[in-house]
Amino acid sequence: MTAADGTVSRxxxxxxxxxxxxxxxxxxxxxxxxxxxxxxxxxxxxxTSRTVIRExxxxxxxxxxxxxxxxxxxxxxxxxxxxxxxxVSGVVRHLLADQGGVKNLYQSRLFIERALVRExxxxxxxxxxxxxxxxxxxxxxxxxxxxxxxRTDTAFHGALYRVIRNPIFPAIHEGYTAWLAPHxxxxxxxxxxxxxxYRAHEAIMNAILERDPAAxxxxxxxxxxxxxxxxxxxxxxxxx
Amino acid sequence: MTAADGTVSRxxxxxxxxxxxxxxxxxxxxxxxxxxxxxxxxxxxxxTSRTVIRExxxxxxxxxxxxxxxxxxxxxxxxxxxxxxxxVSGVVRHLLADQGGVKNLYQSRLFIERALVRExxxxxxxxxxxxxxxxxxxxxxxxxxxxxxxRTDTAFHGALYRVIRNPIFPAIHEGYTAWLAPHxxxxxxxxxxxxxxYRAHEAIMNAILERDPAAxxxxxxxxxxxxxxxxxxxxxxxxx
DNA sequence: CTTTCATTTTGGTCCTACCATATAATTTCT
DNA sequence: AGAAATTATATGGTAGGACCAAAATGAAAG
Numbered sequence: 400m401t402a403a404d405g406t407v408s409r410x411x412x413x414x415x416x417x418x419x420x421x422x423x424x425x426x427x428x429x430x431x432x433x434x435x436x437x438x439x440x441x442x443x444x445x446x447t448s449r450t451v452i453r454e455x456x457x458x459x460x461x462x463x464x465x466x467x468x469x470x471x472x473x474x475x476x477x478x479x480x481x482x483x484x485x486x487v488s489g490v491v492r493h494l495l496a497d498q499g500g501v502k503n504l505y506q507s508r509l510f511i512e513r514a515l516v517r518e519x520x521x522x523x524x525x526x527x528x529x530x531x532x533x534x535x536x537x538x539x540x541x542x543x544x545x546x547x548x549x550r551t552d553t554a555f556h557g558a559l560y561r562v563i564r565n566p567i568f569p570a571i572h573e574g575y576t577a578w579l580a581p582h583x584x585x586x587x588x589x590x591x592x593x594x595x596x597y598r599a600h601e602a603i604m605n606a607i608l609e610r611d612p613a614a615x616x617x618x619x620x621x622x623x624x625x626x627x628x629x630x631x632x633x634x635x636x637x638x639x
Numbered sequence: 640m641t642a643a644d645g646t647v648s649r650x651x652x653x654x655x656x657x658x659x660x661x662x663x664x665x666x667x668x669x670x671x672x673x674x675x676x677x678x679x680x681x682x683x684x685x686x687t688s689r690t691v692i693r694e695x696x697x698x699x700x701x702x703x704x705x706x707x708x709x710x711x712x713x714x715x716x717x718x719x720x721x722x723x724x725x726x727v728s729g730v731v732r733h734l735l736a737d738q739g740g741v742k743n744l745y746q747s748r749l750f751i752e753r754a755l756v757r758e759x760x761x762x763x764x765x766x767x768x769x770x771x772x773x774x775x776x777x778x779x780x781x782x783x784x785x786x787x788x789x790r791t792d793t794a795f796h797g798a799l800y801r802v803i804r805n806p807i808f809p810a811i812h813e814g815y816t817a818w819l820a821p822h823x824x825x826x827x828x829x830x831x832x833x834x835x836x837y838r839a840h841e842a843i844m845n846a847i848l849e850r851d852p853a854a855x856x857x858x859x860x861x862x863x864x865x866x867x868x869x870x871x872x873x874x875x876x877x878x879x
Numbered sequence: 880c881t882t883t884c885a886t887t888t889t890g891g892t893c894c895t896a897c898c899a900t901a902t903a904a905t906t907t908c909t
Numbered sequence: 910a911g912a913a914a915t916t917a918t919a920t921g922g923t924a925g926g927a928c929c930a931a932a933a934t935g936a937a938a939g
Contacts, residue, residue, distance in 0.1 A: 450922085453694075470891075471889095483731060487726050490702055494719075496665070709922080710900060
């Protein structure tokens, strides 16, 4: 087969189509949130069979550049850090099922957040502080409502991932939230436990306000370790 | 269509095949590094057309569970943290091409490694120290050989990612190495610059040996910032 | 203007066929 | 007999056509 640039591809024609569509997405010719052209149009546009068109779309879907629900037109997605996380989610499922997978992931989260609270204590600006305070207040207000508490709990930790101005970190937070959620949901939520977790958040907040990175890191570490220990002993997931 | 478990899937039959193959891989029925059965055998085994078999294989490939070179039999791969990184590499390319992508990635690396050297200074054990020392020695021995210096440089930083016993982190290091390599290779390597970088590594090592996390973090920060600054001013990649 | 119904698109699946190459089998040569 | 060259087969990649069910669309009815 002969590609547009004249090179002979002995391997996959789909790769050429994939690259072309990638380019059209990057250049904005295919706007985000707009549906992809119909497969039969694409096969005319690229002069190939539907087979290769479909394979190309499949590749783009797994790359996170388009979102394809069965029976629906694939929708173009701007490649952002969330879609990158979405792309790994398939493998992550296997890793979590593996021995120690959940523990490894949780440990990495602890490690990251330790560094984040330290960073927050050292260099959070007024806006960061305001965001954290607001998230904390919302968390306090939700102590009696376990479902809402979980949401605000996640939001508070999420605020931590935003003190460092880097879109990679909020995406990482979303990853942790999504992948660890099944195990967090196991946690027996109660107003008492919620209150305990809120106090832990408060301690972290105070350490940040006092610009004490060591105290912030210590508070965060104890908070996450306590949560882990609770899940661990309650559900005996040591081997996970 | 009716799947093996009797459920009727209105969407994709390929998903059923994918799941079945996933199970066979997880259970070890399909051993790692062994080739997948031929497509025509699989279509008989699952009672579906080659189309869906091929789509399932494609999905598995993008999930990182099988590695498929064009025209070759797909090879089963045990899903590890490296294959997870491999799965994102497609999207990452786009993110790096985007505005500030490289900078964001490099900043995240700096953030992670700051925490890593701090961790190393606090809790590196004898083995960790020995590994770091060996990596440092190899780095010193390669000052005059820029190519080899790059390799040992990477190895030294890699040793940092292993002090915390978590397979996620070496994988992250591989990601940084692979994705940042194109930009690092731009760096004008010379014995002088190599010597400079070696001294930076030495300073980090010393701080770790002295169990001084703050000094270690400072040394690492200066090291990576200097490298970034050099790349930045030399090649004017501010907007990358 | 909304609802309902008939029509057309469109994605998902199946099938058959053919090509090019990787792999296995066979022959040929040393 | 063993190695190298040759032929045959198996296998992945692509093409094209067909059918179905659900989605999108347009027309008719309320």
